[in-house]
Amino acid sequence: MxxxxxxxxxxxxxxxxxxxxxxxxxxxxxxxxxxxxxxxxxxxxxxxxxxxxxxxxxxxxxxxxxxxxxxxxxxxxxxxxxxxxxxxxTDAAVLAGRAASVPSNANSKESYYMLLRKNTLNRQAKEHFRLPCDPFTDEMQSEQDVFLSDDIRYVRQAIRQTAKHGGMLAVVGESGAGKSTLRQDLTEWIIATREPITVIEPYILGVEDDNVKGKTLKALDITGAIIRCIDPSVKPRRSQEDRSRQMHELLLASAQAGRRHVVIIEEAHSLPITTLKHLKRFYELQAGFKKLLAFILVGQTELADKLSEYNPAVREVVQRCELIRLKPLDNQVEAYIKHKFARIDVDYLSIFEPSAFDEIRNRLRMSLSVGRGKVRENQVISLCYPLAVNNLVSGAMNLAVRLHEAKVTAELVVESLRDEGV
Missing domain, CATH: 1.10.533 (Death Domain, Fas)
Structure with missing residues (x-):
């Protein structure tokens, strides 16, 4: 040592x-x-x-x-x-790192998530680069602030179409991939376009997939959330049958008034299998041919495992649910950074050397050994999601100021990670 x-x-x-x-x-x-x-x-x-x-x-x-x-x-x-x-x-804390296109980590995927450690631009960095504000903190003020690659644009449209026309959609992504941003974008779109859509969001604080870890979200809880959202003055009935009938009557009356209803469940990877199975029964509530409820499930990659086509316990839900994965930015890194700084009227090329963008992408990749026994192979996995890029860029910009560098270079990107102990 x-x-x-x-x-x-x-x-x-x-x-x-x-x-x-x-x-x-x-x-x-x-x-x-x-x-x-x-x-x-x-x-x-x-x-x-x-x-x-x-x-x-x-x-x-x-x-x-x-x-x-x-x-x-x-x-x-x-x-x-x-x-x-x-x-x-030297006693300097910042040291140069070896150039490596793909960091290797054969132990576990989670251990590499140190790259996602929160970093915010300090005052000196904002002054040095003449920034009116931090482009990565509380920056989502309107739908124009949402970066739209072709992949993200497709997911956004799928979410809006599900809310407007019905269906069941699962949006899956890693932590920091932009899932919550797209959910907020839907709410902004509904308000801006005055769509007659009622958004129902059951409370998920403390929700886990079993009662040992926390509290499970049950079908009865979803029923109560629907009732309270449609008519806050109505108190949900106690028994499951009475409450279900009450919910159905309220949905019918609201639909007859011309409104549509979408249930959005965040952290849906924490839903127990029994609740996922019950979603089919909610989804089948209809007025003639018209569905009364649409569902958008938003969760991390464990949700895709629960909704696997090989899981017979939820096969009826899987057959009705479209699953979309939020992809990493990868080749869109430079376009993403350009967009973030353009939103605060700053030319990103006044801050970054071109070499920095490739290094950001490289440093947010990992090599993971997968398989069992002798049948194993190395897969390159990208963690190049918005939150990770935000944190890495902020750290590199802060370091540039400390080292009196005019711009963020590829070397500074590497050194900022070593400065963090990664």
Whole structure:
């Protein structure tokens, strides 16, 4: 352990001097050129500064001279230049990380969720980048704030169509994938378009899938929620039969008045199997050919397991329920970040180097060994969901200010994770 710690506290003095003189690695790369006049790439400079790996296609002495000339031009003194390219011990908390396109974690998926640790932009970062507000905190004020990739647009439309025309829909996604945002977007859409839709949301505080962990959400609870939402002045009856009849009468009267009804259950992965089975009976309530209730279930990936076509206990629900998975951003990372900063009238390219976007995507991937016994294979799983991107970007921007970097680079993305201990 001591040897590992010592290794983690050694770096090239050049990196420290760049920080002291407020020179970013991208600026250093722009000021250097190869013998043939071609510019030196940022990745080449990163390998040199972070890992003491010198380019084989360039004369090292000539490159050292060019670097020193740049530093002197930017205010370096003899103390800065002395032992410039030697490795030194440092107590700095921020260290360069190895470039790795896919982090490996063969133990468990959950242990890598350290990447989702909450990060918010500090005051210094907002001032440094001239931001009027934090684009990642309490930013959802209207439907225009919702980032719409083709995948998210499809899920949004499916939710609206279910609420408006009926059906049973399950929206499944990882933590931070944007499920709650889409549910809030539906409410905003109903209000803005004045759709005659009554949204019924049973309370889910403390709900678990068994009574040992917490309280289960039963069919009787859903019935009571429907009654109270349609007519708050009516007190739900006690017996299940009387309450069900009361609910049915209220739904019929409301439907005759031209209203539609959608039950939205968040954290639906915590529903017990018995409650999932009962949803079919709610769904079958009709006035002629018209369904009286639509259902939208919103939950984490465990919900997909419960609604598996191989689960005979819920086969009647599975046959009637469309299941949609919220996909990670992946190739939409740059477009997502652009959208977030455009909403506060800031050009994202004034904050990020192009190399940062690929690194954000790479760092939010993991390699997971799946299978049993000798039949195992490695699968690359993306955790590139909005919440994870928000936290990673915020951490990198905060770090950029601490290190006096003008922009967020790929190296800063890596270092921000190591700064967090990931």
């Amino acid at each position: 001591q040897q590992a710690q010592q290794k983690n506290t050694v770096r090239m003095k050049l990196k420290t001097v760049l920080w002291q003189l407020n020179i970013s690695q991208s600026q250093l790369a722009a000021a250097l050129e190869k013998d043939n006049g071609e510019p030196v790439s940022q990745s080449t400079v990163a390998q040199l500064v972070n890992h003491n790996q010198w380019p084989k296609t360039m004369d090292r002495q000539a490159l050292e001279r060019k670097i020193k000339e740049l530093l002197f031009a930017r205010g370096a003194n003899d103390d800065h230049i002395r032992d410039l390219f030697e490795m030194e011990e």
